[in-house]
Amino acid sequence: MLSFAEEIFLLALDDKQGVIKPLPVSALDYALAGAMLMDLALQDRIDTDLTSLSVTDTKPTGDPILDDVLRDLQQNPVPQPTSFWLKHFADQSKRIQERVLARLIQKGILKQENRRILWVFEVRRYPVMDNHEVKEVKTRLRELILSDDIPDSREVVLINLGNACRLLDDLFTPAEYEKVRARIVALARLDLIGQEMAKSIREIERTMAIAMSMTMMA
C-alpha cells in the first residue's frame, strides 16, 4: 500500500507529461505535510483535537519518511497546534518531495527522465511506469463520491488531500462535478488534520490574492 504522501504526489502528477499539474500556491507543500501527519494518525502514532497535536506512540512505523516526522514531533516537549506542525513540515517540502519521488522511482511506479529544452535548459520529468494503483484510487474515489456510501478513514484523507489541491474535478465531467461538489466538501471536513491543512492552503491563497491585487493597484 502506498503512503498518503505517495498517493497525493501521484494524483498531482500529469501522467502524460511527467510533471506536477498546476496547483494552488503551496498546496503540494501543505498536502505532503498533511499526508504525513494523517498517515501517522491512522497508524495510531499521533492524535489531535481542536487545540493540539500529541504523539501517543513512539514506536517506529517502518516507513523512514514517517519515522523521521515522528522523531521530529517528539523533539518539541510542549504540545503545539496541528497548524504549527503543518507549517513546520510544509517548510521542508522540497526535501520531502525528493524523498517521496525517490521512493516512487525505487518502487518502479515512476521513472526519471532528463530532457533538454532549446538544447540548454535541462528539465526533469517523471513519467508514470505503472499507474494501476492511481487508477484504482481514482475509480474508488469517483464511485464513493457519486454514491451515498460512508467513506472509511483512508478514503476521507484522500478526498481531503485531493480537494485541497483541486485535483478531484479531474475525476468527473463538469456536470457531475457541479452535482458532487457539496458532498466532496462535506466528506473532506471529516478529518480534523485535513481541515487544518485545507485552511492553511486557503489562507496562503487569500494572502497571495491580496498581495497581487495591491501590486496591481500600486
Add this chain to the structure above:
Amino acid sequence: MNTSESKQGNVTILQVQGKLDSASSPELDKRLTGLVGSGARQVVVNLDGLEYVSSAGLRVFLSAAKHLKQAQGKLALASPSAQVQQIFDIAGFASIMPIYKTLNEAVGACAM
C-alpha cells in the same frame, strides 16, 4: 472511558462515559464492531457522559456508521455535551450520522 449496554425494543444503546482519545478508542471500536457482529442493526451511542473526543474517537464513530450502513443498519449519536457537539459540528459529522439532543429522540428515530 466506561461503556455499558442496554436495549429498548430493537435499539441497542451504548452508554459512553469519560474521555474518548487514542488510548480509549480501540476499546470503543471493539465494542461497536462486536455489536454489529452480534446482529445489532439500530445502535444509539449515548454521549451524555462523554467529556472529550479526539480525532481518534471521531474515526471510531465513522467506522461504526460505515459498518452499520453496509449491514443495512443505522448509527445515531445522542445527547453530546456542548464541547463534544462543537467537535462534531466542526467535523461536519451530522452529514454522515444523525446526532440527537436527547436519548429518547435518538431511540425514537432509530426504532421507526
